[in-house]
Amino acid sequence: MYPKIHVAILDDHQTIIDGYTYRLCKDPGIQIVSTALYGEELESMVANNPVDVLLLDVSVPNSSQDPNSYPILHTIPTLLKKYPGLNILVISIFTQRALIEALVDAGISGYIFKNDQPSIQQLDKVVRIIAGGGIYFSEGASWEPQTEKPGKILTTRQLEALSLCASNPDGDSVFLANQLGVTGSTLRNLLSNSYFRLGVRTRAAAIAKAHKLGIIPVEPEPEQVKGKAGQKRSGQPGASLAKRSSSRARVEKTAK
Numbered sequence: 387m388y389p390k391i392h393v394a395i396l397d398d399h400q401t402i403i404d405g406y407t408y409r410l411c412k413d414p415g416i417q418i419v420s421t422a423l424y425g426e427e428l429e430s431m432v433a434n435n436p437v438d439v440l441l442l443d444v445s446v447p448n449s450s451q452d453p454n455s456y457p458i459l460h461t462i463p464t465l466l467k468k469y470p471g472l473n474i475l476v477i478s479i480f481t482q483r484a485l486i487e488a489l490v491d492a493g494i495s496g497y498i499f500k501n502d503q504p505s506i507q508q509l510d511k512v513v514r515i516i517a518g519g520g521i522y523f524s525e526g527a528s529w530e531p532q533t534e535k536p537g538k539i540l541t542t543r544q545l546e547a548l549s550l551c552a553s554n555p556d557g558d559s560v561f562l563a564n565q566l567g568v569t570g571s572t573l574r575n576l577l578s579n580s581y582f583r584l585g586v587r588t589r590a591a592a593i594a595k596a597h598k599l600g601i602i603p604v605e606p607e608p609e610q611v612k613g614k615a616g617q618k619r620s621g622q623p624g625a626s627l628a629k630r631s632s633s634r635a636r637v638e639k640t641a642k
Contacts, residue, residue: 388415391517392436395421396428397443397477402500406441406477406509413510424449425456432465437472438517440465442494444478444485462492470570473516477506486527490582493575496522519559520587521578528585539583540601547576549602552593 393416397403403421410416419435422428426449432440442462445455466472475496476489486497495516498505502524505512512522540548550565551557557565563573581587584595596602 390415390417391513392417392419392438393441393513394419394431394435394437394439395441396423396425396431396446397421397441398423398446402443405506409507409509410513413514416510416513425461426452428456428461429465432469432472437469439513440472440474441513442474442476444476444480444489459488459492462489462494466493466571466575467569470574473519473574475512475516475522481526486523490579491575493571493578495520495574495578497524497527498522499524499527515587519574519577519589521581522587523582528582539599540580540596544576544580544583545596545601547573548580548592548596551577551589552596552602555590555593 393410395403395406395418397406400423403423407418407421410418419437420431422431423446425446431437442458444458447453448456462474466474474494475498476494477498477500479500480486481499489497496512498512500506505522505524515522547562547566550562554562554565559570559573563570566573566576568576577589577592581589581592584592584599586592586595593602
């Protein structure tokens with residue numbers, strides 16, 4: 387049996403928390419370990435529970451006495467640095483592109499609009515994608531690549547990380563992070579940003595998309611390499627034989 391996916395939820399509306407809990411508890415492989423209504427509870431909630439996926443609202447009061455929203459763009463990088471195995475899915479009413487891109491840069495693995503009913507209805511599947519290292523964004527929240535300039539879609543560091551993944555398809559996160567000389571959370575952010583910008587959800591899909599766009603070279607198949615080498619080798623003896631035959635014919639003609 388696979389280990390359960392542990393989920394924690396932060397939202398300032400109990401009815402919304404109850405709705406997420408209802409949908410997630412239908413999956414026996416997912417367990418809600420903690421919920422919170424205020425930003426001040428977030429860090430202790432993650433610290434005191436094993437959390438694989440954290441569901442966050444963007445605008446949540448700091449506390450019952452402080453109505454100001456908790457500093458999400460500061461909190462997310464702090465949590466991810468402290469808990470490298472944590473994956474964050476934001477569920478929010480906000481649709482501003484700048485905010486979504488800032489959250490992606492901060493390290494989130496997904497963003498769902500609260501009125502995106504199809505995604506909310508399959509929240510258990512979305513959580514499984516996030517827990518498995520993929521990403522998930524509502525339609526309209528994902529980044530649209532500028533296909534006319536494919537080389538500018540990813541940063542140099544993102545390309546480096548994705549290229550390393552392509553060369554080591556069986557490499558785990560620890561190995562890949564060590565090869566890049568970065569922490570696990572930094573690697574996750576690099577890859578999540580790459581998936582987001584390429585409009586895909588998994589590592590394999592990102593590599594395939596990068597190959598298609600020509601921003602990561604495609605290695606030739608072994609059979610193709612062997613075939614080309616064989617053609618080259620077989621062509622040389624054939625040319626020599628033809629040359630010898632021609633020379634022999636000239637000699638015979640002269641002798642006659």
